[in-house]
Amino acid sequence: MLKDYFIRRELIKGLSKALGTTVDMTIYTENVIANTQELLYSLCRDVAWNNTLRNMETLMKININPHTLRSEQSTPEEWTEAQDTARKLTSLPIMIDDSSSMSIDSIRVQACFLKSCGKCDIIFIDYLQLGDMKNHSKENRNREQEVAIAARKAKLLAKEMNYPVVLLSQLNREAENRFAGRPQLSDLRESGAIEQNADIVLLLHRPALYKVATDKESGYPTEGLGILSIAKHRNGETGNVYFSHNKSMTKISDYVPPMEWLMKQAR
Numbered sequence: 001m002l003k004d005y006f007i008r009r010e011l012i013k014g015l016s017k018a019l020g021t022t023v024d025m026t027i028y029t030e031n032v033i034a035n036t037q038e039l040l041y042s043l044c045r046d047v048a049w050n051n052t053l054r055n056m057e058t059l060m061k062i063n064i065n066p067h068t069l070r071s072e073q074s075t076p077e078e079w080t081e082a083q084d085t086a087r088k089l090t091s092l093p094i095m096i097d098d099s100s101s102m103s104i105d106s107i108r109v110q111a112c113f114l115k116s117c118g119k120c121d122i123i124f125i126d127y128l129q130l131g132d133m134k135n136h137s138k139e140n141r142n143r144e145q146e147v148a149i150a151a152r153k154a155k156l157l158a159k160e161m162n163y164p165v166v167l168l169s170q171l172n173r174e175a176e177n178r179f180a181g182r183p184q185l186s187d188l189r190e191s192g193a194i195e196q197n198a199d200i201v202l203l204l205h206r207p208a209l210y211k212v213a214t215d216k217e218s219g220y221p222t223e224g225l226g227i228l229s230i231a232k233h234r235n236g237e238t239g240n241v242y243f244s245h246n247k248s249m250t251k252i253s254d255y256v257p258p259m260e261w262l263m264k265q266a267r
Contacts, residue, residue, distance in 0.1 A: 007043055014039040037109045078249050093119070103131055104153040108160075115161055123161075125154065127168035129189060148193030155197040169194055171203075181210040185231050201232040206245060218242060220257055 018036045021027050097110065107125065114120035125131070131150055141149070151167070158165040170189040175181050183203040188194045195201060207215055208222040215222055217240065226245040230238045242255040 011039075011043060014043075034105055034109055038112065040113075078246075082249065095119070104150050104157065108153070108157050111157065111161055115163075120161070120163070122164045122166065123157070124166045125168060127170060128154070128194065129170050151194045151197045167194070167198070180207045180212045180216065181205070182207070182227075183229070195232065198232060199234040200230065200236075203229040203231050205229060219261075220255075221261060225255065226252060 015036075018032065018039065021032050021035070095114070097107075104125075107123065111120055111123055128150060129147060154165050154167050171183055171187040172189045175183040175187050178184075182205055185195050185201060185203075186192075187203075188201075205227045206222075206225070207227070208225065212222050214220070215225060215227070220242065224244055224246070226243045228241040228243060230236075230241065232238065243252045244255045245252055
């Protein structure tokens with residue numbers, strides 16, 4: 001009972017303060033909402049919200065209809081595998097928020113709430129430049145500065161929550177002017193702060209898209225070949241990881257060189 005009274009008292013104090021800031025037109029509406037959400041989410045640590053969480057999981061859990069995955073290029077075996085994979089995905093504790101306007105601050109509020117309830121171990125943000133970066137302060141910032149601040153907030157979120165934040169980012173078009181279109185760190189779009197804040201930077205590349213028959217570094221034939229370049233690793237080595245790419249299924253797997261290539265190397 002004491003615990004319950006304490007929570008109610010804190011809720012009354014917090015909501016009274018929120019009511020006061022709501023009528024204060026000098027405070028941005030987004031900040032009022034974010035602060036109120038943070039209050040409610042912080043109090044949920046001491047409240048049994050199991051029913052609410054179950055409802056949230058039902059609404060946000062991945063819902064994939066296997067019948068929407070059909071492709072004319074897929075074999076019966078691949079189609080069966082896609083159905084099995086879809087069924088497995090629907091049972092995973094993955095929560096998706098596809099709101100049209102999301103900022104790092106709003107992601108942080110939701111992450112705090114889910115973590116406090118033991119429901120968050122990793123965050124994927126797809127993608128950074130698509131996030132809401134409205135400047136609610138009186139500072140005049142350009143796009144590069146906004147992206148830099150968002151990247152920094154994502155890094156602080158990972159440190160605060162002590163779990164990985166996987167941040168997807170667009171690349172600029174400079175790579176298209178390079179041999180085989182191979183991307184590099186300087187191609188991260190709109191801000192060098194993405195590279196500076198990241199612990200690991202992984203760049204994806206498929207040389208076959210640029211009509212290159214053989215990968216220059218590995219010597220592998222490029223048909224069905226994908227390259228994951230570890231361009232930065234704060235606590236480890238950099239280099240390339242090779243994988244197989246199935247275009248018809250948009251699927252990746254471990255790379256096994258073709259038998260013809262293996263026989264040629266054996267000679």
